[in-house]
Amino acid sequence: xxxxxxxxxxxxxxxxxxxxxxxxxxxxxxxxxxxxxxxxxxxxxxxxxxxxxxxxxxxxxxxxxxxxxxxxxxxxxxxxxxxxxxxxxxxxxxxxxxxxxxxxxxxxxxxxxxxxxxxxxxxxxxxxxxxxxxxxxxxxxxxxxxxxxxxx
Amino acid sequence: xxxxxxxxxxxxxxxxxxxxxxxxxxxxxxxxxxxxxxxxxxxxxxxxxxxxxxxxxxxxxxxxxxxxxxxxxxxxxxxxxxxxxxxxxxxxxxxxxxxxxxxxxxxxxxxxxxxxxxxxxxxxxxxxxxxxxxxxxxxxxxxxxxxxxxxxxxxxxxxxxxxxxxxxxxxxxxxxxxxxxxxxxxxxxxxxxxxxxxxxxxxxxxxxxxxxxxxxxxxxxxxxxxxxxxxxxxxxxxxxxxxxxxxxxxxxxxxxxxxxxxxxxxxxxxxxxxxxxxxxxxxxxxxxxxxxxxxxxxxxxxxxxxxxxxxxxxxxxxxxxxxxxxxxxxxxxxxxxxxxxxxxxxxxxxxxxxxxxxxxxxxxxxxxxxxxxxxxxxxxxxxxxxxxxxxxxxxxxxxxxxxxxxxxxxxxxxxxxxxxxxxxxxxxxxxxxxxxxxxxxxxxxxxxx
Numbered sequence: 120x121x122x123x124x125x126x127x128x129x130x131x132x133x134x135x136x137x138x139x140x141x142x143x144x145x146x147x148x149x150x151x152x153x154x155x156x157x158x159x160x161x162x163x164x165x166x167x168x169x170x171x172x173x174x175x176x177x178x179x180x181x182x183x184x185x186x187x188x189x190x191x192x193x194x195x196x197x198x199x200x201x202x203x204x205x206x207x208x209x210x211x212x213x214x215x216x217x218x219x220x221x222x223x224x225x226x227x228x229x230x231x232x233x234x235x236x237x238x239x240x241x242x243x244x245x246x247x248x249x250x251x252x253x254x255x256x257x258x259x260x261x262x263x264x265x266x267x268x269x270x271x
Numbered sequence: 272x273x274x275x276x277x278x279x280x281x282x283x284x285x286x287x288x289x290x291x292x293x294x295x296x297x298x299x300x301x302x303x304x305x306x307x308x309x310x311x312x313x314x315x316x317x318x319x320x321x322x323x324x325x326x327x328x329x330x331x332x333x334x335x336x337x338x339x340x341x342x343x344x345x346x347x348x349x350x351x352x353x354x355x356x357x358x359x360x361x362x363x364x365x366x367x368x369x370x371x372x373x374x375x376x377x378x379x380x381x382x383x384x385x386x387x388x389x390x391x392x393x394x395x396x397x398x399x400x401x402x403x404x405x406x407x408x409x410x411x412x413x414x415x416x417x418x419x420x421x422x423x424x425x426x427x428x429x430x431x432x433x434x435x436x437x438x439x440x441x442x443x444x445x446x447x448x449x450x451x452x453x454x455x456x457x458x459x460x461x462x463x464x465x466x467x468x469x470x471x472x473x474x475x476x477x478x479x480x481x482x483x484x485x486x487x488x489x490x491x492x493x494x495x496x497x498x499x500x501x502x503x504x505x506x507x508x509x510x511x512x513x514x515x516x517x518x519x520x521x522x523x524x525x526x527x528x529x530x531x532x533x534x535x536x537x538x539x540x541x542x543x544x545x546x547x548x549x550x551x552x553x554x555x556x557x558x559x560x561x562x563x564x565x566x567x568x569x570x571x572x573x574x575x576x577x578x579x580x581x582x583x584x585x586x587x588x589x590x591x592x593x594x595x596x597x598x599x600x601x602x603x604x605x606x607x608x609x610x611x612x613x614x615x616x617x618x619x620x621x622x623x624x625x626x627x628x629x630x631x632x633x634x635x636x637x638x639x640x641x642x643x644x645x646x647x648x649x650x651x652x653x654x655x656x657x658x659x660x661x662x663x664x665x666x667x668x669x670x671x672x673x674x675x676x677x678x679x680x681x682x683x684x685x686x687x688x689x690x691x692x693x694x695x696x697x698x699x700x701x702x703x704x705x706x707x708x709x710x711x712x713x714x715x716x717x718x719x720x
Binding site: 128144211 | 378382385386401407409433455462485491492498502508
């Protein structure tokens with residue numbers, strides 16, 4: 120009879136260790152199965168491989184960041200309200216010195232709120248301005264930034 | 272990482288967290304804690320320091336004192352010193368044996384280290400970043416740093432309803448502290464807290480469990496718990512949100528309570544502070560803390576006086592931490608209780624089939640359910656659980672019941688909510704299963720016998 124069989128305690132500990140190794144290798148297996156050079160690049164956004172759509176939205180907002188003057192107010196427009204809400208939420212974190220004003224909030228349009236914004240960030244824009252009276256400040260990756268004319 | 276974020280920002284942001292062990296050191300440096308190896312003690316000091324720093328930040332806000340790093344750190348260290356004075360004088364416990372690490376322990380440490388490296392690689396690649404970090408944890412911490420306090424006006428703004436004003440403050444408080452030091456919020460630094468805390472757990476857990484089971488068993492079970500947390504963290508994308516801090520507090524507190532010397536007031540006080548950290552990290556930390564404390568008291572029946580003292584050490588720190596937070600909520604008019612989905616007992620029992628169907632589905636789709644199944648199978652293979660196992664298993668059952676209760680509160684179909692949250696909020700279960708396994712080996716003398 121082997122010493123292992125004589126000592127059930129040692130056997131148990133080895134089972135737990137084997138289980139731990141199984142769990143340790145599990146997250147690595149799918150990554151090792153793919154070419155490593157594609158995985159060892161510096162990500163452009165913190166969510167590159169978490170959610171590619173959010174990564175594009177993040178890049179759009181980040182591209183607008185240098186163009187937004189500190190203290191300015193802004194709103195975000197997108198074709199669907201889910202994207203618009205996500206952009207608005209991320210915009211609060213990315214533009215801490217600006218005042219965010221929602222164009223819609225959880226699928227509920229808030230046009231009066233958005234109308235107070237000096238800058239309009241249009242995600243994936245149509246060729247023309249999203250509304251009259253907006254001046255194109257710049258086109259950026261994923262959209263464009265507009266400025267609303269100052270009210271008299 | 273975000274292009275505009277230079278390397279120095281996350282380095283300083285994360286470096287600020289070194290203040291946490293310093294804040295907890297006046298307590299953990301006490302003789303009673305010399306039973307732990309220095310690395311274990313450093314992690315325990317960091318965890319205690321995090322809970323105390325967050326508490327002091329809440330008190331500053333409540334008192335209208337603007338946050339400033341040094342006064343906060345000094346206040347937390349003074350609090351740690353005052354708490355240490357509450358402990359009765361006792362002879363120094365035996366120091367941990369300086370014996371060489373055995374082969375089992377070395378393999379277990381290597382396995383846990385591999386898990387931490389996997390978590391680090393995934394975090395650096397941007398594949399495990401939690402969207403909740405970018406939606407509310409990060410923006411709140413950043414705004415609080417700018418306002419030098421919990422910003423009631425920001426939380427009260429109707430445009431910030433999704434910021435969950437009532438969420439307990441620890442994660443955003445500590446994020447704000449690091450942001451004040453770094454000069455800006457670090458998204459990269461916040462996501463790196465996932466591998467950092469996993470690494471801290473891997474470093475400390477075997478040392479804490481050495482007081483509950485023989486060292487090889489404690490090391491193997493630690494590696495099992497770290498493996499489960501790594502898989503869940505990677506597959507459920509938790510980097511940067513409140514889940515990993517919560518799990519760190521819960522795991523260390525439960526491991527302390529399972530030790531043979533858990534009757535020692537010093538161990539109980541430390542466990543109570545860590546349970547306070549859990550309760551102040553996320554809403555579900557409170558039922559965990561209450562269940563753990565209640566089951567511990569039931570397990571260790573003593574005189575009424577002893578039980579009252581034990582209850583005080585385990586529960587009062589959490590009561591103080593949440594008391595300060597709810598006092599802020601009440602005085603600012605923001606919130607009085609935890610509520611977002613309706614009155615406490617307004618359950619939608621018609622959603623029960625969806626809850627019963629979606630929770631197993633969510634767990635099965637996270638690492639094919641292995642993080643839950645493997646510890647469960649190991650526990651089954653360990654034989655009939657000893658009485659000590661009731662503490663982690665009962666706490667796990669209470670937590671699961673609380674989460675089902677919470678899911679049944681939603682007026683709409685909770686299926687989608689469950690699909691993206693169940694794996695994260697049920698992540699303590701594999702850890703508790705692994706810690707229950709420890710008790711199967713607890714009859715043998717361990718490092719402290």
